[in-house]
Amino acid sequence: MSVCRNFTIEEIRYKGLKALADSLGPVGMVKFLQQFEHGEGDYTKDRRQVLENYTIEEIAAGIKTARKKEGQLPFNKKGGDSPSA
Structure with a gap:
């Protein structure tokens, strides 16, 4: 101790x-x-308000950019965006 x-x-x-x-x-x-x-508040409502001004493509591009900065690899080696099952 x-x-x-x-x-x-x-x-x-x-x-x-x-x-x-x-x-x-x-x-x-x-x-x-x-x-x-x-926790407190309404997570679903808050999330919708935050994301309502973004397209799915913009969100995906932001994730890819963040992963590159952090040195993370995409989900699969063929360049796709979805996780392999």
């Missing part, structure tokens, strides 16, 4: 999540945290 001191909020968050992940594993950690994350 570490010596008691004044941790920053970021340190507390990191150490807490690490302790949960070490103890429960990643899936258990998420299940534990979901008990306290109730």
Whole structure:
């Protein structure tokens, strides 16, 4: 156990999540945290408002651009956009 001191909020968050992940594993950690994350608002309504000004082609292009920046590969090697089953 570490010596008691004044941790920053970021340190507390990191150490807490690490302790949960070490103890429960990643899936258990998420299940534990979901008990306290109730959210608020109407996700579907909010999502529609955010996306209403974009076409599916624009959204797909944005995803491709973000993946290239992050070094992620597309779903399949033939250049298609849909995940292979």
